[in-house]
Amino acid sequence: MKIYTRLSLIPILLFFAFLYGCSDNQNNPGNTSAEWALALHGGAGTISPNMPDSLREQYYEGLRLALRVGEIVLREGGSALDAVELVVKNLEDNPLFNAGRGAVFTIDGKHELDAAIMDGSTLAAGALTGLTTVKNPVSLARIVMEESPHIFFSGQGAEEFAGQTGVERVPNHYFHTDIRHRQWQRTQTDDATLLPEDWLEGDKYGTVGAVALDTNGNLAAATSTGGMTNKQFGRVGDVPIIGSGTFANHIAAISATGWGEQIMRNVSASTIANYMEFRNASLDEAMNFVLTERLNPGDAGFVAVDRSGNISMQMNTLGMYRGSINSRGERVVMIWENE
């Protein structure tokens, strides 16, 4: 009788296990510990779900490629810092995303790039704003972090610093892409015709970023952007602001995307880490707190990883280009809330 009772529990337990499996939040695939983990984003905003399939597939492919770059580093025991630098560099080189090549145009019809990188194990950081000739801003940010007593350089000073390093330089028009140029031109008119670049509307807030935990238990974050379309000369957004768009410590690594001013005034990235630490909350809970209690709907999205390898990717915008992978082989690439 007793054995019968116990056996009868098995299908019931299996049923609950099945339910538990189904409730696994696809946005946050790494909710038990992993040896290494990586998450990345390619910007958040009002990305239309009516995007043509061919373009959607290009985005997925870009996200998958960047994930693969980080995976190779982390799987081989490489550092979180190397992983996030190389992933962001890959996304900077992809003209689909608003960072590096493919950056949006400023009000003056030029390109100004911002980037930051941070090592959670030492709190070392490097950041730049207003770059105009550095091919990969994230790599210069890493050089600032490792070779300068300072953290943050702006404008001409940042370019001058670049000149003292071996970092690759390009003419400003290297960042030009036709689609971004048309997008910028149309901000100057009232033309309402639907053009291919309208599918990139979300990229008004475009940014790329990556966060990682490596097998040594170190966390790192990096973010890079071409800023807002038509932005005013010299405007600094959240990306190079340590604590706002980019942050990593011993608790978590976070990269933000969205309306830079909102992210800055709420010091969003480090508030996620502080909430976890001071409230003893999970990464999901902390990110949810900032997205719902601090920010407004439509403001922003974040990707983050904590020291246990938990991944969280959440936004209060319609979409966010994002992806993650961990040592357990869990791989996700998504744009909208439910896919």
Add this chain to the structure above:
Amino acid sequence: MKIYTRLSLIPILLFFAFLYGCSDNQNNPGNTSAEWALALHGGAGTISPNMPDSLREQYYEGLRLALRVGEIVLREGGSALDAVELVVKNLEDNPLFNAGRGAVFTIDGKHELDAAIMDGSTLAAGALTGLTTVKNPVSLARIVMEESPHIFFSGQGAEEFAGQTGVERVPNHYFHTDIRHRQWQRTQTDDATLLPEDWLEGDKYGTVGAVALDTNGNLAAATSTGGMTNKQFGRVGDVPIIGSGTFANHIAAISATGWGEQIMRNVSASTIANYMEFRNASLDEAMNFVLTERLNPGDAGFVAVDRSGNISMQMNTLGMYRGSINSRGERVVMIWENE
């Protein structure tokens, strides 16, 4: 008998009340609620207690004058925002402090100024880095906050923004003072002769800042600096970084001074506010946490006020020029730990 027992408690209670009064930390005079409160600083660092009396008196006088400016605003029911702007403007105009006139020299022998202001009631903020011709950077920060959709402008873009406003401009040499010039010149040599400017050594990290609570319950913070002596062109410190050198929300208003890079990588100002909110800690406890658990000895100092009018002014440096006043008439002006 019962009455006798109760009466006998009175001297005991009085004794404890006396002890409580004695334990009142002189650094933090406002530890019960006040209708309005103001705290300010003029920089922190290794300020020698052997400073000549005449110079010491000049500093005290400068701090008292600035307190008086804020007191007039707040006593009349003016806003915290007006108070911190006018106090910082007053300190910028005082050549004793490293902000506005009296700013230190960059490596190129010029002056580059940073400032920020933040309204805790709305989280509106304005910040600037790399200004070269704006007489009062804090006032331009307020214009950015009130008139621009952006928060933060850098370098040439910041100067261009200034040109679109009615803000007072000056030639760069307006910021020149002989004492700072000699100080800068001596960074280029190994000359170890003791000169008057050596009493200003602490101003390597010199900054001015103010925080206030007004009678409407609103908090505000503002900070301004000439940066580090001999700093590299385009280096951005903590002062204009919302969340690091300057922060205000509905919980507290904080202004930092010290080693900018350390303040930035620890996102110090907003971590104080977050610790208060998430740990339900007092302002003193939160500031102490950041100074002892996050920063290293010699790194920094903060002045802050919370929504109950509590004031905290603490540093882990040898000295910090600081002062505070509140609606209960408590007035403090100090440089070292125990005076």
